[in-house]
Amino acid sequence: MSIIMALARKDLKVLFAEKSNLFWVFVFPGMYALFFGAVFSGAGDGPSNMRVVVVDEDGSDFSEAFVSRLRANEALAVLPRADANTPAKPIDRTDALERIRKGKVAAAVIIGEGFGEGFATWFDTSDPKLQIASDPGRQMEGAYLKGLLAQAQFETMGERFGDRDWMRGQMRSWRSEIADANDLGFAQSQVFLSFFDAMDSFLVDVNDNVYASGLDEGMLNIGNLSVSKEQTGESPQEGFQITFPQTILWGILMSVICFAVSIIKERMSGTFARVCIGPIGQSHILAGKGLACFVTSLFVVGMLFAGGKLIFKVQIGSVALFGLAATCTAVCFVGLMMLISTLGKTEESVTGAGMAIIMLMAMFGGAMLPLFVMPSWMQRISHISPVKWGIYAMEGAIWRQFSLAEMLLPCGILLAVGATFFALGVLMLRRARL
Amino acid sequence: MIEVTNLSKRFGAIVAVDDLSFSVQRGETFGLLGPNGAGKTTTISILCGLLRPDGGSVSLAGKTDPMRPEVRASLGVVPQTLALYGEISAQANLEFFGHINGLTGRQLKDRVAACLETAGLTQRHKSRVSTFSGGMKRRLNMVCSLLHDPDILLLDEPTVGVDPQSRNLIFDNIEQLKSQGRTIIYTTHYMEEAERLCDRVAIVDHGKILDLDTVENLMSKHGGPSHIEAEVEQPPANVKDLTQSLKVESLDLDGTMLRFQTPEPMQSLAALNQSGLRFRTIKVETTNLEDVFLNLTGRRLRD
Structure with a gap:
């Protein structure tokens, strides 16, 4: 055991002597947490609303009420801007379309003449009084806008029915x-x-x-149901909580790359052979490497955990289950580290192959963008990425409020994948040696 | 102490070691002399268990199969490459390799200090190895293999690319190890090193041993005659008598300059001295292992 500890201690010394490794293992995941945490939490000056320009060619009381409804919607930033002191400076149709073309706004809402005349014009599909022009590259936002317009129109109609x-x-x-x-x-x-x-x-x-x-309840009254069993914090699903598992995974993935590269560096420099010449078994050497990577991964998780708690105020549902998820994820990626280290004969080839594998796993596993923003076919593919199961296990412990039994599936998959990767890596390393 | 029998190793179509056999006695320094690619490093790699041979056997201190860790316990290997961790200090390197070889506590501390002293690195023990000169790294590379005081040392070209000062320090260390009775296998393509350090030398080329003997015997068998050139004050009166007394086949006289070849230069010089001739200059070109290799293979060692 002392030899394994000596091997692990040496690897940690070598790893942390290299300042660039510190950046990739600690600073990069922290930057990821900051960036995506801010994106999903809407930190700073509030969430990013969809910028739309409204062209009111009708100028009726009804169209003004409709525009006011749109302005009141937090999801939209309506142009031209107006406040109590400054009236809105009208924008015409040509100017609105130009703004879309230049990418300054996501869409334009054009309220045609006759919009405020009554029911007949609202339901006349042959001559619509409400038109939308949207950026072709932002079709999803265009569809989203249609929903918001329908909501505003129904609410304005509701007001009319009250008269x-x-x-x-x-x-x-x-x-x-x-x-x-x-x-x-x-x-x-x-x-x-x-x-x-x-x-x-x-x-x-x-x-x-x-x-x-x-008419009090409005015409569109959709309630929200909570999916959590129990809310433990003041704001349990804030952005940093959602991105925290991805941050942890990036920390582990970067440790894996650093260690995989360290193995090939050792093989190239001859130190690996020198260690193999010593009176110790190959199992000791591999266990030492694995232990160092495992310890580093857990250390990274610990540091990010502390940073998450202290800086981002991330609420952890169950610290014990979080520890279990972190341990299983670290085991899985130690196995991956062993496999990656055998995928080339030079530092460059191992780094290239390792980064390619890590990026693919991260992309499809939801470590770059959360899975819920991906198309369904990508979400199905994500099952083959261990990154997905690592994130899923972490989420289970942090905010999905999984029970121990519910944690068994992701943790079991992580351990099985880790063992398979490790065995493959050891076999390939032995083949490379002899 | 070391028995190598019919060893062979191929890498695809390339035969690296071809039916190699030799034995090394306890306390002997045995040289493997040959050009790059002769199979020296492959042989060392098999001896220390890094490579599995395709055929043949190896016995180290009576134990076979160096792939087993316990067989390697009595082995110290100085690799040709600088197998050191540049990111950490000399002391940290030594402590790590000491641990690997089973040293702990006080014993480890003492051995690390002794090895730093041997390598002349005591003052720089806390410096990162990456800041060392080539010679300092070579010296550290060597002492990392001496930490556990091994009985058998395999030195694979330990002086490649070092400055003369470091080379002399390494030679002194090896001679000290020799005097302590260590069994050493020393590979090199520098014939001066083999001549200075080795009791016996195997001339290796294309994975085969071409001949194996003491340096003197190899030179005597394959080195050819020494060349002697002497300038005398007065030419000899009778060249034929002088040729007979020198026991040489022919003697070339060019004015006052005498030139001849002899397998026994010391005896020939003594005979010249007794002939009554008075010399202005004498130049003797003796044979060396380079000539031995040239005569055995038709190529120079560093071709």
Whole structure:
């Protein structure tokens, strides 16, 4: 055991004597945490809203109310800007489209003339009064905007329905349109006219409070259900909490690369052969290498854990399960380290192959971008990346509030993959030696 | 102490070691002399268990199969490459290799101090190895293999690329080890090193031993005659008588300059001295292992 410890101690000394290794193992994951944590938490000056420009060609009360609704939506930054003191300086259609072309805004909402005239114009699909122009490269945002416009339109309509006089005016208008309609049969006309009479009587007779209460909840009322078993912190799913597992994985992955490169460096410099000449078994040498990488990985996790708690105030659901997840992930990637170290005969080839493997695993495993922003086929592919299981295990301990039984699947996969990688690496290393 | 029998090793189509056999006695310094690519390092690698031979056997102090760790316990190997950790200090390197060889505690501390002293690096023990000169690294490379006081030393070209001062220090260390009764195998392509350090030398080329003997016997067998050139004050009166007294086949007289070849230069010089001739200058070109190699292979050692 003392020989394994001596081997591990030497590896740690060599690793930490190289300042660039410190950067990759500690500083880089920290930078990742800062960057993506800020992205997902909306730290600083608030979340990044979608910039849209609104062209109001209608200029009606209704279109103004609609624009006010859009301005009130936190997900949108509406141009032209307006506040209590400064009225908005109108933007015309040409200017709006130019701004999209130059990438200054994600989309333009053009409110055509007649938008505020009433129901007839809103539901006239042959001549839409509301148009959207969006950046072709930001189609997802365009689709998102359509949803927000529908929401604003329904809410504005809801307001209109609350105005009984306006509603009675609409009834009168429709009655005269039906009376003038030559292509409508007598029986059909009577059905509509009876309905409008009944509606008008209702609007006259209904109690103010009862009428208003029917619209209180708005026209789109979607509730949120919590998926957590128990909320343990003040803000349990803040951005840093989501990106913390990725940060940990990057720390471990960078340790793995540094150690894999250290093995090939030793093989090239002759120190590995010199160690092999000593009166110790190959199992000792490999165990020493593995132990050093494992200890470093756990040390990195510990440092990032402390940084996460102290600097980013990350809430950890279960510290014990977090320890289990970190240990299993470290074991998995120690195995990967052993395999990567045999994938070339020079430092350059091992670094290249190692970085390629790590990047692919990180990309598909959700360490670069969280899996939920990826298309479904990529999410399915992610199952083959151990990075995904490492992140999943960490998330389970941090904010998914997994039980020990629920942790068994990701942890079991990590241990199995680690053992397979390690065995393959040892076999290839032996082959390379003899 | 060391028995090598019918050793062979191939790397694909290349035969690195071809049916090599030799034995080394306890306390003997045995040289493997040959050009680059002769198979010296491959032989050393097999002897220390780094490579598995395709055929043949190796016995070290009565134990076979150096792939087993316990067989390597009595072995100290100085590799040709500078197998050191440049990122850490000389002392940290020695402590690590001491640990690997089973040293701990006080014993480790004492041996590290002794080896630093031997290498002349006591003052620089805390310096990073990457800041050392080539000679300092070579010296450290050597003493890293002496920490556990091994009975058998395999030195694979330990003086490659060093300055004369470091080379002399390494020679002194090796001679000291010889005097302590260590069994040494020394590979080199410098014939002066083999002549100075080795009791017996095997001339190796293309993985085969061409001949194996003491340096004197090798030179006598394969080195050819020495060349003597002497300028005398008065030419000899009878060249024929002088030729007979010198026991040489022919003697060339050019004015006052005498030239001849002899397998026994010391005896010839003594005979010249007794002939009554008075000399102005004498130049003797004796044979060496370079000539031996040239005569055995038709090539020079450093071709």
